[in-house]
Amino acid sequence: MDYSKDKLSSFLEVNYSALPMCCIQKAEVYMLDEPSSYLDVKQRLRAASLIRDMISSTTYVIVVEHDLAVLDYSSDFICCLYGVPGVYGVVTLPSGVREGFNMFLDGFIRTENMRFREDKLSFKVSEQIDEVVKRTGNFKYPSMTKTLYHSNSTMLAGFLKPDEEVEMPATTVSYKPQKISPKYESIVRHMLHEKIPNMYTYPHFKSDVMNPLMIDQLMDRKVQTLSGGELQRVALVLCLGKTASVYLVDEPSTYLVSEQRLHAAKVIKRFIMHAKKTAFVVEHDFIMATYLADRVIVFDGEPSVEATARRLL
Structure with missing residues (x-):
């Protein structure tokens, strides 16, 4: 609280201070673009918890996030974006969190019967x-x-x-x-x-x-x-x-x-x-x-x- 904006020493501190500054504004729609960038694990969980606290019956919170763990914790609904970088992008209709994650990982939109990626995304972890x-x-x-x-x-x-x-x-x-x-x-x-x-x-x-x-x-x-x-x-x-x-x-x-x-x-x-x-x-x-x-x-x-x-x- 005692640091001026020009004395923040890292991207971590700048991003961590920018999120509360957005949250204290009085608005009906809050838009957050990658709030977890440069934050460590604990700060990402705190940021996700703060985003959850912003939700009310009169406000909407739109979050663009690529950390799937933070996205899972902070979301009620998910829209997947796909396309060609620098060319075009398509946004899917809102879906539940589990359905949205499965849609993204499978590369297939069941409601539209359309595949936007040839291969499924899988996470294999060494157990031995x-x-x-x-x-x-x-x-x-x-x-x-x-x-x-x-x-x-x-x-x-x-x-x-x-x-x-x-x-x-x-x-x-x-x-x-x-x-x-x-x-x-x-x-x-x-x-x-x-x-x-x-x-x-x-x-x-x-x-x-x-x-x-x-x-x-x-x-x-x-x-x-x-x-x-x-x-x-x-x-x-x-x-x-x-x-x-x-x-x-x-x-x-x-x-x-x-x-x-x-x-x-x-x-x-x-x-x-x-x-x-x-x-x-x-x-x-x-x-x-x-x-x-x-x-x-x-x-x-x-x-x-x-x-x-x-x-x-």
């Missing part, structure tokens, strides 16, 4: 712990006083020094940051040729990474004109296209629609398994994190003050 190779049982994390838990990845990437005298391991790291600021002035094709000249033309990399993320349709677009979701997909390609021992991916789901989140999760998991590398992914989308993770590190603490890494699960 034997699939994880334990190289060592000793893990030590640097202190993160007065930082966000995202700082753990930036420390490993070498962009931030730990508060304590902890020696960071010397290794090659490829890092996709949380905040993506496009500065490249040319088109995507030229950027990929400059940053990852060998990988982006490699057939195996194209089939496993670039094709599922639909990068071909962005190749002749200027980087600075890309939308948030398009930038996210290009940033993932740049991160995975670099040769490294450890891949640090900070919130890969940001600005991606629900279907693209699943594709991104499959791309990251398939690439890491085939390359036999290690990946640390910071993710707050429950469904995407569940699909991605073999092991989980839970962070708790106070945002912007301190964060503590708990035991590896």
